Amino acid sequence: MKPYVLGIDIGGTNTVFGIVDARGAVIASGSIKTAKHAHLDDYLTELHAEASRLIEANDATDKINGIGIGAPNSNYFNGTIEDGVNLPWPTPIPLAKLVSEKFGIPVAITNDANAAAIGEMTYGAARGIKDFIMITLGTGVGSGIVINGQVVYGHDGLAGELGHMIVKRNNGRLCGCGRTGCLEAYCSATGVARTAREFLEIRTEPSLLRNIEIDQITSKDVYDAAMNGDKLAKDVFDYTGTILGEAMADMMLFSSPAAFILFGGLAKSGELLLKPLREALDKNMMTCFKGKAKVLLSELKEADAAVLGASALGWEAKPYVEAIAATLPQGL
Amino acid sequence: MKPYVLGIDIGGTNTVFGIVDARGAVIASGSIKTAKHAHLDDYLTELHAEASRLIEANDATDKINGIGIGAPNSNYFNGTIEDGVNLPWPTPIPLAKLVSEKFGIPVAITNDANAAAIGEMTYGAARGIKDFIMITLGTGVGSGIVINGQVVYGHDGLAGELGHMIVKRNNGRLCGCGRTGCLEAYCSATGVARTAREFLEIRTEPSLLRNIEIDQITSKDVYDAAMNGDKLAKDVFDYTGTILGEAMADMMLFSSPAAFILFGGLAKSGELLLKPLREALDKNMMTCFKGKAKVLLSELKEADAAVLGASALGWEAKPYVEAIAATLPQGL
Numbered sequence: 282m283k284p285y286v287l288g289i290d291i292g293g294t295n296t297v298f299g300i301v302d303a304r305g306a307v308i309a310s311g312s313i314k315t316a317k318h319a320h321l322d323d324y325l326t327e328l329h330a331e332a333s334r335l336i337e338a339n340d341a342t343d344k345i346n347g348i349g350i351g352a353p354n355s356n357y358f359n360g361t362i363e364d365g366v367n368l369p370w371p372t373p374i375p376l377a378k379l380v381s382e383k384f385g386i387p388v389a390i391t392n393d394a395n396a397a398a399i400g401e402m403t404y405g406a407a408r409g410i411k412d413f414i415m416i417t418l419g420t421g422v423g424s425g426i427v428i429n430g431q432v433v434y435g436h437d438g439l440a441g442e443l444g445h446m447i448v449k450r451n452n453g454r455l456c457g458c459g460r461t462g463c464l465e466a467y468c469s470a471t472g473v474a475r476t477a478r479e480f481l482e483i484r485t486e487p488s489l490l491r492n493i494e495i496d497q498i499t500s501k502d503v504y505d506a507a508m509n510g511d512k513l514a515k516d517v518f519d520y521t522g523t524i525l526g527e528a529m530a531d532m533m534l535f536s537s538p539a540a541f542i543l544f545g546g547l548a549k550s551g552e553l554l555l556k557p558l559r560e561a562l563d564k565n566m567m568t569c570f571k572g573k574a575k576v577l578l579s580e581l582k583e584a585d586a587a588v589l590g591a592s593a594l595g596w597e598a599k600p601y602v603e604a605i606a607a608t609l610p611q612g613l
Numbered sequence: 614m615k616p617y618v619l620g621i622d623i624g625g626t627n628t629v630f631g632i633v634d635a636r637g638a639v640i641a642s643g644s645i646k647t648a649k650h651a652h653l654d655d656y657l658t659e660l661h662a663e664a665s666r667l668i669e670a671n672d673a674t675d676k677i678n679g680i681g682i683g684a685p686n687s688n689y690f691n692g693t694i695e696d697g698v699n700l701p702w703p704t705p706i707p708l709a710k711l712v713s714e715k716f717g718i719p720v721a722i723t724n725d726a727n728a729a730a731i732g733e734m735t736y737g738a739a740r741g742i743k744d745f746i747m748i749t750l751g752t753g754v755g756s757g758i759v760i761n762g763q764v765v766y767g768h769d770g771l772a773g774e775l776g777h778m779i780v781k782r783n784n785g786r787l788c789g790c791g792r793t794g795c796l797e798a799y800c801s802a803t804g805v806a807r808t809a810r811e812f813l814e815i816r817t818e819p820s821l822l823r824n825i826e827i828d829q830i831t832s833k834d835v836y837d838a839a840m841n842g843d844k845l846a847k848d849v850f851d852y853t854g855t856i857l858g859e860a861m862a863d864m865m866l867f868s869s870p871a872a873f874i875l876f877g878g879l880a881k882s883g884e885l886l887l888k889p890l891r892e893a894l895d896k897n898m899m900t901c902f903k904g905k906a907k908v909l910l911s912e913l914k915e916a917d918a919a920v921l922g923a924s925a926l927g928w929e930a931k932p933y934v935e936a937i938a939a940t941l942p943q944g945l
Contacts, residue, residue: 354901363901412768426867428767433760435869436744437905442866445899450782450859458899527782534774535758535867537767567777567790569686569695573769 283346287332287386288592290393291315291352293367293420296324298332299585300341301592305404307585309339321370321379329383348380348388349594351396351587358438360390367457387598393417393587395432395441397544397579398425400590406542406580413540414532416443416525418547421457422465422472428536443532444469448524468525470500470547476517477503488513500547507553518553525554526561533562533570544579544586615678619664619718620924622725623647623684625699625752628656630664631917632673633924637736639917641671653702653711661715680712680720681926683728683919690770692722699789719930725749725919727764727773729876729911730757732922738874738912745872746864748775748857750879753789754797754804760868775864776801780856800857802832802879808849809835820845832879839885850885857886858893865894865902876911876918 285308289298292315299310313331318324336342354363360377362368381388391399398415401407407415407427415425422444426433433440444465445458453462454475466472477490477498489506490498490513506514529541547554559576581589617640621630624647631642645663650656668674686695692709694700713720723731730747733739739747739759747757754776758765765772776797777790785794786807798804809822809830821838822830822845838846861873879886891908913921 428760428765429763431761433868435760436871437869437902439901440867440869442899442901445866446863447859447897448782450780460897460899527779531778531863532867534777535772535864536765537769537772539768565779565792567774567792569771569774570769 282596283344285341285344285346286592286595287336287345287348287384288588288590288595289328289332289348289350289380290396290587290591291350291368292393292587293353296328297584297588298328298335299588299592300335300339300345301589301595303596305589307588308341309335310585310588311335316369319369321374324370325379325383328380332384345384345386345595347595347598348384348386349396349591349596349598350376350380350388350390351393351591351594352376352390353392354439355390355392356438357389357391357395357432357434360388362390363439381600387600389594389598391432391434391591391594392423392425392441393591394423395425395434396590396594397423397581397586398427398432398542398590399593400581400586401542401544401579402427402430403593404581404589405586406577407540410540412536412538413542414443414529414536414538415542415544416529417545418469418543419545420470422469426536427538433536443528446528446531448528464524464528468521468528468547470545473500473503473517473521473547474498476520477514480513480517480520484513486513490514504550504553515553518550519557521547522554522557523561526558526563527565529558529562529574529576530565530567533566533574537570538574540575540577542577542579544581545583548578614928615676617673617676617678618924618927619668619677619680619716620920620922620927621660621664621680621682621712622728622919622923623682623700624725624919625685628660629916629920630660630667631920631924632667632671632677633921633927635928637921639920640673641667642917642920643667648701651701653706656702657711657715660712664716677716677718677927679927679930680716680718681728681923681928681930682708682712682720682722683725683923683926684708684722685724686771687722687724688770689721689723689727689764689766692720694722695771713932719932721926721930723764723766723923723926724755724757724773725923726755727757727766728922728926729755729913729918730759730764730874730922731925732913732918733874733876733911734759734762735925736913736921737918738909739872742872744868744870745874746775746861746868746870747874747876748861749877750801750875751877752802754801758868759870765868775860778860778863780860796856796860800853800860800879802877805832805835805849805853805879806830808852809846812845812849812852816845818845822846836882836885847885850882851889853879854886854889855893858890858895859897861890861894861906861908862897862899865898865906869902870906872907872909874909874911876913877915880910
């Protein structure tokens with residue numbers, strides 16, 4: 282087996298990639314802008330050029346065993362990015378096939394949250410834990426579910442979309458997925474900003490957040506205000522943590538994980554989020570599960586986590602074959 | 614390997630047992646009353662006596678490979694029935710140990726819904742399906758989750774309690790588990806009867822159900838009235854099917870099963886339940902999963918299903934050992 286893998290994390294704004302060795306050290310990394318390319322071909326050409334430059338500069342030519350990619354709505358089984366995703370190109374995208382052809386190296390893909398779960402299991406807070414649920418709290422809410430040491434892909438490769446559990450059945454917020462009331466519409470970074478705007482409109486008390494143009498408020502502003510003792514901002518985190526804890530009590534019923542691992546910008550809010558979350562989780566937990574699941578924070582550096590997780594898939598990537606092609610939607 | 618297994622299904626009212634061969638034929642079966650024994654010892658003594666009589670009568674002495682038991686709140690890993698269960702004896706109950714000592718045969722246990730899932734996978738509607746969720750609609754709502762051909766037990770052996778997903782976050786009905794708003798409080802046979810009582814109290818229209826003493830109404834009465842064209846009774850099934858379909862759309866996000874399999878008395882309501890269920894499932898499904906999961910009815914005869922499912926565990930039962938004893942709660 283060759284000594285390195287290439288991990289690629291494709292986000293809506295940036296694409297980050299890195300050369301990783303068998304012990305999980307990131308030898309070198311780079312990035313390109315995802316959003317600047319209106320055409321997928323141009324994007325792939327730049328990705329190939331920049332990654333190849335990195336590989337050559339690190340004397341890794343012909344030493345890459347496989348490429349692992351984390352990308353939104355990715356199907357592990359057929360290697361495509363499916364419909365309904367925040368990328369500038371038409372979907373579905375047969376990404377594993379296209380990247381494999383560009384690089385001449387086997388490629389495996391999965392969604393970013395599954396990649397993070399694999400990274401956490403291999404190098405982070407989930408080492409030695411065989412049953413856990415990874416929850417990524419970023420622009421959206423993603424999840425990667427691990428049962429008995431295996432990532433759950435489901436019958437079609439798309440399992441683990443817990444960010445779209447319905448937490449408000451009636452009169453819920455519109456979610457990016459087109460439905461209403463999803464967990465993601467409340468407990469993502471954008472959800473926190475939305476809650477702050479709602480609270481500012483409904484309530485009349487003073488708040489540090491009133492010094493900011495209401496449409497410009499970010500979750501970081503809410504965090505800063507809360508850390509400065511702002512009551513309304515703290516209430517936003519209470520509201521967010523409570524909804525997330527309630528949802529996690531329901532997740533517990535499914536796979537009875539030994540731990541939840543929180544990852545992403547919002548997870549860094551510390552006790553502001555964790556205190557109401559733990560309280561709601563405990564209060565809503567079915568008796569037989571009470572006190573059993575730990576709530577842990579990711580132990581991977583955020584800069585490396587996505588690339589590390591994606592890269593781990595590179596060790597198991599298989600050459601692209603026609604058997605896989607047969608499972609692709611017609612015409613790809 | 615010996616040619617038979619003994620399957621035992623322990624319900625709150627009856628305990629059913631049967632001798633099953635390797636092809637899944639129930640050679641002979643019997644039953645005793647669970648509820649009539651105030652003391653566990655007396656219950657186990659009668660179970661042993663009756664099952665032994667059946668075994669002798671069928672020339673199966675020394676031909677039983679193992680015993681598989683389906684029982685509520687059972688922990689597959691340590692062989693105990695855990696707290697919070699509708700049985701007449703104090704819990705936890707180290708059932709695998711006790712039954713194994715009585716019979717001198719290895720015993721494995723799991724909850725009744727997991728046992729039904731195993732039965733369905735081995736002999737029923739889930740043959741050849743590797744990812745499915747079994748939902749049992751009886752006095753309560755149980756679930757058995759199969760991912761990649763394996764029953765999901767979770768880190769503690771208690772996974773798959775989807776009957777206790779919260780479907781009404783505010784002002785929900787009290788559930789037998791002590792919490793409020795659980796799926797089981799709405800979509801079980803008792804939930805259907807509760808809904809009928811609520812509708813009869815809130816609404817003023819005539820209904821065939823008004824001919825029955827309100828506290829005596831059962832789900833069977835509601836079914837009969839609906840089949841006779843009673844509008845209120847039909848609305849009860851619409852309400853029930855809608856809530857179940859909405860919950861199933863959330864379950865889909867977790868493991869992306871290829872099928873849901875419905876089992877139990879209420880599943881026999883046919884299109885009365887299935888039509889609103891399918892509509893709600895489709896309406897609430899995240900786009901990427903739409904149209905992917907079949908909704909199937911159990912193909913096992915209800916009389917045999919529980920025993921068949923439980924019996925399948927008998928093939929993998931291991932002798933009770935101290936390593937397992939060490940995992941039991943203290944004092945057992």
